[in-house]
Amino acid sequence: MPIRIEHKVEAMRLLIKGGKIAAEEGPLVPGDVLIIDGVITAVGEGLDVPPEAQVIEAEGKIVAPAMFDAHVHFREPGQEYKEDIAHGTEAAINGGVTGVVMMPNTSPAIDSPAVVRSILERAREVSRIPVYTSGCITKGRAGGELSGIDGMRQLGVVMLTDDGDPVANPAVLRNAMEYATPFGMFFASHCEVAELSGPRALNEGKISYQLGIKGSPACSEEICMDRDIRLAHAAGARIHIQHVSSAIGMETIRWWKQMGAEVTAEVSPHHLIFNEEDIGDYDTHYKMNPPLRSVDDNAALLEGLKEGVFDLIATDHAPHSAFEKEQDFVSAPNGITGLETALVSLHDRFIASGQIGWDLIVKRYSAEPRRMMGLEVVPVEKSKPADLIVFDPAGETTFSREFMRSKSVNTPFLDKTLQGRVELVVRGSEILLQR
Amino acid sequence: MARKDFLDIASLSREEVDLLLDQATPFKELFTRSVKKVPALKGKSVLMLFYEPSTRTLSSFEVAAKRLSADVIDLDVPHSSVTKGETVKDTVDTLQAMRADYIVVRHKMSGLPQAIARQTRASVINAGDGAHAHPTQALLDAFTLREVFPDLSGRKVLIAGDILHSRVARSTSRLLLTLGVEVGFLGPGSLNPRSGPEGIRRFTDFDEALRWKPDTVYLLRVQMERQDVQYFPGVQEYHRVYGITRERLDRIQGEGVYIMHPGPVNRGVELCHEVMDYERSLINQQVENGIAARMAVLYSLKPQTDLQDADQDRT
Numbered sequence: 001m002p003i004r005i006e007h008k009v010e011a012m013r014l015l016i017k018g019g020k021i022a023a024e025e026g027p028l029v030p031g032d033v034l035i036i037d038g039v040i041t042a043v044g045e046g047l048d049v050p051p052e053a054q055v056i057e058a059e060g061k062i063v064a065p066a067m068f069d070a071h072v073h074f075r076e077p078g079q080e081y082k083e084d085i086a087h088g089t090e091a092a093i094n095g096g097v098t099g100v101v102m103m104p105n106t107s108p109a110i111d112s113p114a115v116v117r118s119i120l121e122r123a124r125e126v127s128r129i130p131v132y133t134s135g136c137i138t139k140g141r142a143g144g145e146l147s148g149i150d151g152m153r154q155l156g157v158v159m160l161t162d163d164g165d166p167v168a169n170p171a172v173l174r175n176a177m178e179y180a181t182p183f184g185m186f187f188a189s190h191c192e193v194a195e196l197s198g199p200r201a202l203n204e205g206k207i208s209y210q211l212g213i214k215g216s217p218a219c220s221e222e223i224c225m226d227r228d229i230r231l232a233h234a235a236g237a238r239i240h241i242q243h244v245s246s247a248i249g250m251e252t253i254r255w256w257k258q259m260g261a262e263v264t265a266e267v268s269p270h271h272l273i274f275n276e277e278d279i280g281d282y283d284t285h286y287k288m289n290p291p292l293r294s295v296d297d298n299a300a301l302l303e304g305l306k307e308g309v310f311d312l313i314a315t316d317h318a319p320h321s322a323f324e325k326e327q328d329f330v331s332a333p334n335g336i337t338g339l340e341t342a343l344v345s346l347h348d349r350f351i352a353s354g355q356i357g358w359d360l361i362v363k364r365y366s367a368e369p370r371r372m373m374g375l376e377v378v379p380v381e382k383s384k385p386a387d388l389i390v391f392d393p394a395g396e397t398t399f400s401r402e403f404m405r406s407k408s409v410n411t412p413f414l415d416k417t418l419q420g421r422v423e424l425v426v427r428g429s430e431i432l433l434q435r
Numbered sequence: 436m437a438r439k440d441f442l443d444i445a446s447l448s449r450e451e452v453d454l455l456l457d458q459a460t461p462f463k464e465l466f467t468r469s470v471k472k473v474p475a476l477k478g479k480s481v482l483m484l485f486y487e488p489s490t491r492t493l494s495s496f497e498v499a500a501k502r503l504s505a506d507v508i509d510l511d512v513p514h515s516s517v518t519k520g521e522t523v524k525d526t527v528d529t530l531q532a533m534r535a536d537y538i539v540v541r542h543k544m545s546g547l548p549q550a551i552a553r554q555t556r557a558s559v560i561n562a563g564d565g566a567h568a569h570p571t572q573a574l575l576d577a578f579t580l581r582e583v584f585p586d587l588s589g590r591k592v593l594i595a596g597d598i599l600h601s602r603v604a605r606s607t608s609r610l611l612l613t614l615g616v617e618v619g620f621l622g623p624g625s626l627n628p629r630s631g632p633e634g635i636r637r638f639t640d641f642d643e644a645l646r647w648k649p650d651t652v653y654l655l656r657v658q659m660e661r662q663d664v665q666y667f668p669g670v671q672e673y674h675r676v677y678g679i680t681r682e683r684l685d686r687i688q689g690e691g692v693y694i695m696h697p698g699p700v701n702r703g704v705e706l707c708h709e710v711m712d713y714e715r716s717l718i719n720q721q722v723e724n725g726i727a728a729r730m731a732v733l734y735s736l737k738p739q740t741d742l743q744d745a746d747q748d749r750t
Binding site: 195214326328 | 445524542544545546547549550564565566567568602605628630631632633663664
């Protein structure tokens, strides 16, 4: 399906007619949405069509706040053959996402004001959506010297993380927490004890035994998670736990929330949908870190999402080129793309089957990640800025190479057809995507 | 058997296993004749692609291929880091130029032979990949056991040692289960995974394992080189707790238990040297049977290399 990209129109008037509006609380509510010059000016049934307005027929479709992904890897600078800000942000739009937070494992790492500035400038040039970036805790993500924390803060960085190589020395992490917390910054943790993780290839269990590859046990993730929350709690810091993959990990978050720790946590679509059994005959599309775990973990994570243990959904969009993924299972890099598939796959798997409602998706993939980043939420309500999508629950999406806007297609959804389709993405006065 | 590749035990049916075992018998009989060769694979070429050092398995395959009258090409693969990070496609592109009908692969990375097999018309035989599979070893082990116990069903085999890192344990146990053998795993708790396969008894105590009354104890080679961190305090302690000591040999002898080992043995570690002269040691028999079993595999596979030429003519 061709995409029409229409740039900012003066005196834009758009009426989305006959859809059902999703919000983070409550059921879908029928209503038309009128957008004038980038602002929602009216919401309600049977709105009149103003003169010169473009009308979008949305009968049977969902009108929802646009999504926000707090965990993406855009590989720029340094690995632009995998992804860059231009393609990554277009991939986001393709999936109904209008804001992202980049992770700092670029080359060089995002550990200084200079790198932050260059990324934000690049984003202003090439991106049609806001791009935020996290910053490193330590220089070069090496776990030793602290990075240029205040300089990055002055450029708007609020999230600090060493990404896939968590700070091994707890004293370094604690000092960083005590130092940066008064600046209003918070920490994000990819949790792992490297010594326990082996070659970081797959979950330890019956599949790792069968395939003859040393597995990474869930306790590797759970120990680090517990350590980091404990440190944050002691240091009075706020901490966000990334891509929780195990049942005990989910319970660890729940317990710490009950203890009053300032902790938030995310779960990724792939940890909800896939498990270690999917690896089959060494399919590297199912290789990521933390690894896919068991069927029971899938169920526990979904429960954690429904019960509010997880504050947000984030994809960990991690592009890799085909030749890298064509290596043997141990040598192939960890990661799966997610921006373009997340919303449709969650719809196909959980909304269409009635296991969760749109309110949960809006809350966890649009509102909460924005709140975590200190941003305004974007409800489809009168006098709010337009930042929304139209989604066809009866439509289908085939994730072909042609469909994808990302530079990489390392996802098990490649060439699969799933139920649901992002039809329209509007942000301010711009129609970012229309199918 | 219309199979192109021989990659693991898991994908073999019981019928295929029986066929292969039956096929190995006449090949073994051939060894007693003055002319030990048959022309079955005359004009075909077998490429040895050993990314991991090996003498026993490599020679066994070479002898097997030559006794079937195949041409043997031994690709001198550097055993170094060159292989890490090479894409499977790079490897296969190299192999196409050799125009082999059969490729025998050994690689330290689990799953690599499978990936090669998907991208070539030649028959790929897995000669050991990482800790994943060593299916021809499993076949020769089953063949050896069947010579001792014509009906394997209900027999008990105790596989002892470093289960965690062993492709032999994985493949041989799987094949024995297919043949109705009861299998037990004995090894240090750190090398005997609790999340192993279903249907296998797990022991961490040798005496308890012997009370289970195995017919055969199959010892695995302790592979110090595969251990990234220490899994047990030392070889002397290992021998005392998990090895066939002289005392255990006496007990085993008294109960008429057979002993197997994939070789090469570490004397004083998994077994005391007296085991080598034990009348119920099947270790040398395993080596001889390895050739017959590998001949059976080569003989049974169906390479699609003739189709490859047809394809090339067309394009």
